[in-house]
Amino acid sequence: MSADGKFNYYAILEVDQHAPQHEVTTAFERAKKTYSGDNPAIYTIFSQDEAREYLKIIEEAYSVLGNKTLRSMYDKKLFGKSSVEDLSYASLLKASQANMPQTKKVEKIVPVVDEAMEKEIREKTDWSGPDLKKVREYRGLSIERLSQITKINSYYIRAIEDMNAKGLPAYVFVRGYVLQIVRELGLDQKNVTDSFIKNYKTIMKPE
Amino acid sequence: MDLVQITGEKCGMGNSIWAVASGKGGVGKSFISASLAITVAKLGHPVVIVDLDITGANSHTCLGMNPSPLNLRHYFDGSKTLQEIIVPSSIPKLSLIQGLWDSWNLFELTADRVEKLVKDLRELTASYVIIDLGAGGTHGNIEVFKHVDEKILVTTPEPTSLEKNYRFIEGYICSKIQPTTTPDKYMDWIHALREKRHSTNSSAYSIRNYITDKMPESLPTFEAMNNSPIHVVVNSVRSHEQSSLGYSIRSVCNKYFELEVNFLGSINYDNAVWQSIRLHEPVLIAQPFTPLAGQFLSLCKHLIDPEELRAVV
Numbered sequence: 001m002s003a004d005g006k007f008n009y010y011a012i013l014e015v016d017q018h019a020p021q022h023e024v025t026t027a028f029e030r031a032k033k034t035y036s037g038d039n040p041a042i043y044t045i046f047s048q049d050e051a052r053e054y055l056k057i058i059e060e061a062y063s064v065l066g067n068k069t070l071r072s073m074y075d076k077k078l079f080g081k082s083s084v085e086d087l088s089y090a091s092l093l094k095a096s097q098a099n100m101p102q103t104k105k106v107e108k109i110v111p112v113v114d115e116a117m118e119k120e121i122r123e124k125t126d127w128s129g130p131d132l133k134k135v136r137e138y139r140g141l142s143i144e145r146l147s148q149i150t151k152i153n154s155y156y157i158r159a160i161e162d163m164n165a166k167g168l169p170a171y172v173f174v175r176g177y178v179l180q181i182v183r184e185l186g187l188d189q190k191n192v193t194d195s196f197i198k199n200y201k202t203i204m205k206p207e
Numbered sequence: 208m209d210l211v212q213i214t215g216e217k218c219g220m221g222n223s224i225w226a227v228a229s230g231k232g233g234v235g236k237s238f239i240s241a242s243l244a245i246t247v248a249k250l251g252h253p254v255v256i257v258d259l260d261i262t263g264a265n266s267h268t269c270l271g272m273n274p275s276p277l278n279l280r281h282y283f284d285g286s287k288t289l290q291e292i293i294v295p296s297s298i299p300k301l302s303l304i305q306g307l308w309d310s311w312n313l314f315e316l317t318a319d320r321v322e323k324l325v326k327d328l329r330e331l332t333a334s335y336v337i338i339d340l341g342a343g344g345t346h347g348n349i350e351v352f353k354h355v356d357e358k359i360l361v362t363t364p365e366p367t368s369l370e371k372n373y374r375f376i377e378g379y380i381c382s383k384i385q386p387t388t389t390p391d392k393y394m395d396w397i398h399a400l401r402e403k404r405h406s407t408n409s410s411a412y413s414i415r416n417y418i419t420d421k422m423p424e425s426l427p428t429f430e431a432m433n434n435s436p437i438h439v440v441v442n443s444v445r446s447h448e449q450s451s452l453g454y455s456i457r458s459v460c461n462k463y464f465e466l467e468v469n470f471l472g473s474i475n476y477d478n479a480v481w482q483s484i485r486l487h488e489p490v491l492i493a494q495p496f497t498p499l500a501g502q503f504l505s506l507c508k509h510l511i512d513p514e515e516l517r518a519v520v
Contacts, residue, residue, distance in 0.1 A: 014461055034455035040366045041455035045373055045463050054462065 009061035009074065017075070028062040040193075060089045069096055091111070112140065121187065127195040129163040135185050136161075150180045157181065165204050174200065224328055224336045225454045225510065226355040230371030232417070234363045235442040236260075239482060240339040241269035243359075245491045246503040248301040250511065252334040255293060257304040259324075260341035261314050264306025270296055278305035283320060284329075286332060289327045298492065302333070316347025325354040335511075343371070344378035348350040352379055357510055358490030359471065361457070364449040369456070376437065380464060383432060384418070388423040396422065415465040433467040440506065441473040474508045475499060 010017050013027045034041055035055040042051050064070045070092050077092075117138055124131065136146060143161075147154040156177055159167035167172050173195055182192045227240040240256060247254045258266035260278070267274050275294045281287035282304075295302045307314055328336045338355065340348045354360050362372045377400075385393050399417060418425050439457065444450045453470030460468040477499050483490040491500050508516050 014458060029450065031458060033451070034458050039452075040364060040369050041452055041459050043366045044370045064459045082266050176343050 008078070009065050012057055013065060015065075017078075021066075024065045024071075028058065028066065031058045045201070061076040064089055064092055112138075114138065125191070125195060126199070127192045129161045129196075129197040132181060132185065132196070133161040135187065136181075141185075143153055146184060147180065150177075150184055151178050152180060163200065163203050165200070171197075171200070171204065222329060222331060222334055222384075224325065224339040224355040225357040225359060226340055226351050227359045227361060228340040228352055228375065229342060229346055229361040230344055230373070231362075232377035233369045234342075234361050234368050235474070235480075236342070236361050237266050237269045237339050238484070239359070239361055239440060239442060239474065240337050241266055241489060242491050242503045244301055244335075244509060245270075245298055245489055246500070246507045247335050247337070247511070248298055248497075249491075250504075250507060251300070251304075252511070253300045253332070254337060254433050255302050255304060255328075255331060255333040257324075257328065257336060257338045258306030259316070259338050260306055261316055261347065262341045264308045266306060266339045266388070267303060268487070269484060269489065270298070270301075270303060271489055271492075272303065273302070274308050275305040278310075280310045280314075282324075283314075289324075289331065293331075300488075307340075316350065318346075318350050321347065321350040321354060328466050344375035346382075349375075349379050349382045353383060356435065358435065359440055360437050361369045361442050362441050364441060364452050368483065371434070372439075376460065376464060376466070376468075379437075380414070380429075380432070380466065383428055384422070384425050386400070386420045387428045403489045413465065414463075416418055436467040436469045438469045438471040438510070440471050443476045444473045445476045447502065450475075461469040471480050471509055472502060474502050474506075497513055 004028045010019075013024060013031060015024055016026045019027070032055065033039060035046075035051045046054070064074050073092055073096060121135060124130060136143075143157050146152075147157055149158075156168060158164075160174065160181065162179060175193065178196050179189060179193050182189050182196075218456070225243070227236050227243070230234050237258075237260070243255045244256045255265050257279075258264040260266075264274070272294075275292075276286060277292040277294065279292065281485065282289055282292055289304070293302050293304055305309055328338075338351060340351060360372055360375065362368045367476070380398070384396070389398075396417065401494045415426075415429065418429050437460075441449065441453045441455050441456075444452075450473040458467045460466050477490070477497070479490050479494055479497070479499070483493050486493075490497075491503065494500070505516070
């Protein structure tokens with residue numbers, strides 16, 4: 001294969017530049033079958049090492065052409081006659097990430113370990129809404145993020161933290177919610193939940 | 208004898224010559240050329256089979272005919288013209304030029320003989336001429352291969368057959384390149400190829416790069432070979448996996464020789480084939496509506512009119 005063809009993924013997979021997606025997939029499957037295992041077609045032409053090398057290029061080609069977003073970006077670069085280095089899989093992936101909204105990455109939590117706080121959490125036996133809020137903030141979780149993870153409406157999470165019985169459904173549901181939140185915060189599930197529910201019931205009584 | 212002339216649609220020079228070759232014997236060249244001819248005839252085109260297996264003609268056996276007393280020996284020694292040695296078959300529109308069958312001395316298919324034969328074949332009134340070649344990448348076989356319009360290479364899924372067919376393709380490429388460069392440069396190239404064959408390092412060797420660097424004068428010839436690609440037919444296929452072997456062969460040729468190779472199709476293994484040859488009746492005549500006949504029909508349509516096979520949107 002010629003050097004300038006190294007990044008021509010269409011030539012590697014032997015498909016037309018306008019080939020529909022299913023043809024690209026078929027071509028990839030055929031190429032994979034050809035260069036992996038002991039296909040008699042490579043006998044006396046390619047050594048096992050050479051076949052493995054081809055398989056690597058073929059898989060890289062498919063990781064671009066098999067992905068609609070990457071393929072369209074690749075097409076733009078290929079027909080825009082940019083330099084060969086720009087056509088590698090790594091550079092495409094980087095470019096595509098620049099285009100994507102990076103919501104998930106930003107929310108990666110870096111836990112700040114505060115020994116005094118950890119100790120307090122360990123020794124605490126009496127739990128109520130504000131305590132959960134404190135731990136949540138210590139863990140660096142926003143209400144929205146906690147709601148995303150636990151699938152509990154953020155409105156209920158706020159109500160639980162505020163010990164606002166009026167804003168919450170029946171007590172069995174509340175117990176379920178608290179259990180989930182506690183688990184997510186990494187606290188002792190049984191003790192904390194039981195303690196919270198005990199406190200919660202005292203608020204409910206006056207009603 | 209006049210059958211071809213009577214049924215001929217086009218007059219001279221307009222015919223298409225196909226050659227059926229293989230690096231290995233016993234893969235079914237004669238069977239495939241006979242079956243292709245029968246299918247072309249069934250499609251309504253006048254066709255002539257030329258048995259050019261100099262090691263022993265047997266196309267007549269595949270067609271269920273008796274050997275004709277007139278054969279290519281008379282043509283090559285100059286006592287008969289090509290028109291005079293054509294014998295009609297029992298199949299409409301199909302005739303045969305009997306191969307060397309009664310020649311007890313060694314016969315060589317030289318470049319001059321091939322050139323003359325191909326020139327005379329083009330004068331025939333049949334629309335299609337199918338040449339059944341002998342086994343192996345011999346000088347004569349490759350010479351014929353260079354002159355014809357459609358180059359059909361038959362292989363079976365066995366590694367032995369594949370190996371010999373790759374050698375055939377290599378021989379064909381070298382034979383094409385040789386006259387376009389100086390003998391010294393050619394020998395250097397052959398040495399480079401030989402070294403590559405025995406080396407164990409995994410860096411991919413590029414024939415095209417070598418030619419571009421060292422023998423740029425040969426590059427147009429090399430590129431032009433893609434205009435008339437070799438058609439690969441995989442015969443005696445016994446499983447689905449084997450039927451897709453043609454795509455692998457195409458890919459390997461594309462990557463290694465950087466030569467376009469067309470996978471024409473595969474032919475299933477069928478016990479009816481050897482049974483019918485034993486009974487001296489072509490299988491496509493005895494059993495005309497089998498999947499096997501369908502596969503040959505597809506091969507012929509690919510060669511005659513590929514547009515017809517495209518889906519209409």
